[in-house]
Amino acid sequence: MDAILSPAFVTALLLGAVTAGTPLLLAGLGEQIAEKAGVLNIGIEGMMLMGAYVGFVAAFTTGSFWMGFAGGAAGGVAVAVLMSILCVRLGMNQIVIGIALTLGAEGLTALLHHFQFSRSYPRLPDVPVLEIPGLAAIPVIGPVLFAHHPLVYLAVGLVVLLGWLFRRTNMGLNLEAAGQKPGALDAAGVGVIATRTWAVLTTGALAGIGGAFMATVGAGLFVPFMTGGAGFIGIVLAMLARGRPLWVMLGALLFGISLALTTAFQVAGFNIPTDVVHMLPFAMVIVVLVLFARHSVLPPALGLPYVRSDR
Amino acid sequence: MSAREAIAGALRVALPIALALTVGGAVLLALGKDPIDYYVFVVERGLLSWAGFQESLTRSAPLLLIAAGLIVAFRAGIWNLGVDGQFLLAAVIAAALAPELIAFLPGLLTLLIGFVVAALVGAAWSLVPALLKARIGVNEIVTSLMMSFLGISLANVLIKIPFNDPATTVPQTRTLAVEDRLPRLFDTTVHAGIVIAVAAVVLVHLMMTRTAFGLRLQMVGANPRAAQHAGLDVGRLTVATFALSAGLAGMGGAADALGVLGTIRADWDPGYGLLVVPLVFLARFHGIAVIGFTLFFAVLMIGGESAARRLGVPNFFVLVLVGLLLLFLAVVEYLDQMRRRRRVA
Structure with a gap:
C-alpha cells in the first residue's frame, strides 16, 4: 500500500488527471453551451475526433502546438457547420445527424490516417511546458498545478469567463432563452436560429481544441478512434453540471483521475489489466448518474428544432 | 397509392443510397483509388461469387x-x-x-x-x-x-x-x-x-x-x-x-x-x-x-x-458510407416533407 501514497504515484496520478481532464473540460463546456441553447449535440464525439486529426496534422506539419489547436478548432467547426445547417437551420433530427456525423468523422479520420501515417506513426516532439517560476518547484503540488502547457491555464480561465458570460451578459441570457423558451427570445427580437448556430459553432471549436489537445499534448500522435467516448463523457458532464461551468471542471477532474489511473498504476508497479482501468470512467459515469441524475436539469426545448410558424 | 406516391416512396429509398455511394466514391477518388473498381469488386465478391454470397448471408x-x-x-x-x-x-x-x-x-x-x-x-x-x-x-x-x-x-x-x-x-x-x-x-x-x-x-x-x-x-x-x-x-x-x-x-x-x-x-x-x-x-x-x-x-x-x-481500401470506408447514408436519409426525408407541405399549402 505504501506505493499508493508515494509522491511519485500521487504526482503521476494528478498530472495525468489534468492532462486527461482538459479535453473533457473543453468538450463539456462546449456541450454545455449547445445544451443551454437547446441543441443536444450527439455529434460532439465526431467534432473531437476531427479536431484531433486536423490538430495533429497541423501541429506535425508546422511544428507548432498552437497551430495544432487552431487546426483542431477548424476541424471541429467544420463538423459543427454541417450540424448547424442541418439541425438548427433546417430542423432535422439532432440525434440522427449527430450519429451520422460521429460515424462519418470516425471513418474519414481513420481512412486519412491510414493513407498518410499508418506506416510511419510519426510522433510530435515533447510538449513545451509553462512552469510558473518558483511555484512549480514545490514537490507534488508544483508539477500538478503549475507546470502545464499554457492551454490548460486558458481552459481554466474559460471556466471563469463562461461563468460570467452565462450570468452577467445579454449573450448568456439569450443563450439560456434559446433553450428555455425559444419563442420568447424570438418575440424579443433576437434570432433563435442565429443564437443556436453560434452556440453549435462554439461547441465545435471547443470540442475540436479538446480533441487536438488529446492528440498533440496528451498522446503526441494520432490514433484512429482515439477519443474513445470522451465526447460522450462531455455530454454527461454538461448534463450533470446544470448549466454551471465550475461543475463541469470538477467533473472533468474526477473523470480525468479515473482515466489517469492506468499510468499511475504502472508508475507504482501495479499490474492491473488495462481493460479494468478502461471501465473506471464509464462505471463512474453510471454511478454518478444513478446517484445524482435526479438532480440533473435540462432545458425544456432541448433537442427540438425551432420552427417559427409553430410558435 | 397513386403512381406518383409509389415513385416518391422508391425515391426516398434509392436517393439516399445513390447519394451516399456517389459522395463515398468521390472520397475514394480523392484518396487516389478508383471508385468504380472498388464498387464492382465489392459486388463481385460479396454478391456474385458463391462463396462471398454465402458469407454475406451468414453476416x-x-x-x-x-x-x-x-x-x-x-x-x-x-x-x-x-x-x-x-x-x-x-x-x-x-x-x-x-x-x-x-x-x-x-x-x-x-x-x-x-x-x-x-x-x-x-x-x-x-x-x-x-x-x-x-x-x-x-x-x-x-x-x-x-x-x-x-x-x-x-x-x-x-x-x-x-x-x-x-x-x-x-x-x-x-x-x-x-x-x-x-x-x-x-x-x-x-x-x-x-x-x-x-x-x-x-x-x-x-x-x-x-x-x-x-x-x-x-x-x-x-x-x-x-x-x-x-x-x-x-x-x-x-x-x-x-x-x-x-x-x-x-x-x-x-x-x-x-x-x-x-x-x-x-x-x-x-x-x-x-x-x-x-x-x-x-x-x-x-x-x-x-x-x-x-x-x-x-x-x-x-x-x-x-x-x-x-x-x-481499409474497411473504415464502410463507416464513411454509413455516416453519409444517415446524413442523406435525413436530407431526403426533409425534402420530402417540404414537398408535402407545399402540396398542402
Whole structure:
C-alpha cells in the first residue's frame, strides 16, 4: 500500500488527471453551451475526433502546438457547420445527424490516417511546458498545478469567463432563452436560429481544441478512434453540471483521475489489466448518474428544432 | 397509392443510397483509388461469387437480430444505442458457456441454452439505462452508450481472466468444435442462425403491428404523455422495450459466437450496432423491408473486407458510407416533407 501514497504515484496520478481532464473540460463546456441553447449535440464525439486529426496534422506539419489547436478548432467547426445547417437551420433530427456525423468523422479520420501515417506513426516532439517560476518547484503540488502547457491555464480561465458570460451578459441570457423558451427570445427580437448556430459553432471549436489537445499534448500522435467516448463523457458532464461551468471542471477532474489511473498504476508497479482501468470512467459515469441524475436539469426545448410558424 | 406516391416512396429509398455511394466514391477518388473498381469488386465478391454470397448471408444473421431489436426500440421511441456492449457481452458469455455445456448436454440443447443465456445477458445489460429512463427520465442515449463502453471492456476482462483458455497464447475463450456449432443449411456454409434471425424480424414485425402489446409500445413511442394519460404503465413498457431490444442484440452475439467463430478473442468488437441504425431508418422501422437492406449492407461489408485486402481500401470506408447514408436519409426525408407541405399549402 505504501506505493499508493508515494509522491511519485500521487504526482503521476494528478498530472495525468489534468492532462486527461482538459479535453473533457473543453468538450463539456462546449456541450454545455449547445445544451443551454437547446441543441443536444450527439455529434460532439465526431467534432473531437476531427479536431484531433486536423490538430495533429497541423501541429506535425508546422511544428507548432498552437497551430495544432487552431487546426483542431477548424476541424471541429467544420463538423459543427454541417450540424448547424442541418439541425438548427433546417430542423432535422439532432440525434440522427449527430450519429451520422460521429460515424462519418470516425471513418474519414481513420481512412486519412491510414493513407498518410499508418506506416510511419510519426510522433510530435515533447510538449513545451509553462512552469510558473518558483511555484512549480514545490514537490507534488508544483508539477500538478503549475507546470502545464499554457492551454490548460486558458481552459481554466474559460471556466471563469463562461461563468460570467452565462450570468452577467445579454449573450448568456439569450443563450439560456434559446433553450428555455425559444419563442420568447424570438418575440424579443433576437434570432433563435442565429443564437443556436453560434452556440453549435462554439461547441465545435471547443470540442475540436479538446480533441487536438488529446492528440498533440496528451498522446503526441494520432490514433484512429482515439477519443474513445470522451465526447460522450462531455455530454454527461454538461448534463450533470446544470448549466454551471465550475461543475463541469470538477467533473472533468474526477473523470480525468479515473482515466489517469492506468499510468499511475504502472508508475507504482501495479499490474492491473488495462481493460479494468478502461471501465473506471464509464462505471463512474453510471454511478454518478444513478446517484445524482435526479438532480440533473435540462432545458425544456432541448433537442427540438425551432420552427417559427409553430410558435 | 397513386403512381406518383409509389415513385416518391422508391425515391426516398434509392436517393439516399445513390447519394451516399456517389459522395463515398468521390472520397475514394480523392484518396487516389478508383471508385468504380472498388464498387464492382465489392459486388463481385460479396454478391456474385458463391462463396462471398454465402458469407454475406451468414453476416446478415447478427445484423438482422440487431435490426429486430432496434425496430422494437425505435418504434417505442427509445434510443437504445448500447447495442455493441449488449452484443459483445452476450457473445462472450455464450461462447464461454457452450464448450462447458457440450461436455454433458446434447448439441442442440447446448445451442438453445446459449441463445437464451445470450438474450438474458443482453437484456440485463440494458437494465440500468432502462430503469434510469423509467424512474427519473434520464436520457437513454447517453446512459446506453456509457453502458456499451463499459460492456465492451468488461467482455475483454472476462476473456482475459475467468474465461481465458489456458491452451492458447492469445487470450480467447475455449473453442466450440466446428461440428458442435450451429448446423449448416443444406450444402452451404450458411448456418441456421439466419433462420432464427429472419424469424425474429418477422415475429417482431407482427408483434409491433398486430398485437395489443405492440400497439401499446407504439403509443408510448408516439406520445409518452398521452400514453400515460391513457392509463399505460409507461415505465414498465420502457423497461420491457429495452429488455426486448437488448435481448435480440444479445441473440445476435450468440449467432456470431455459436455459428461462425466458436471462440471470442480479446479485443474483437465488430461494432455492428451503430452500423445497423441507418438500415432500420431506410426500412422506416418496417420488419420485412429491413431484411432486404440488411442483405445489401452485408454484401457491402463482406465485399469491403476483401477489398481491404486486395485493393488497399481499409474497411473504415464502410463507416464513411454509413455516416453519409444517415446524413442523406435525413436530407431526403426533409425534402420530402417540404414537398408535402407545399402540396398542402
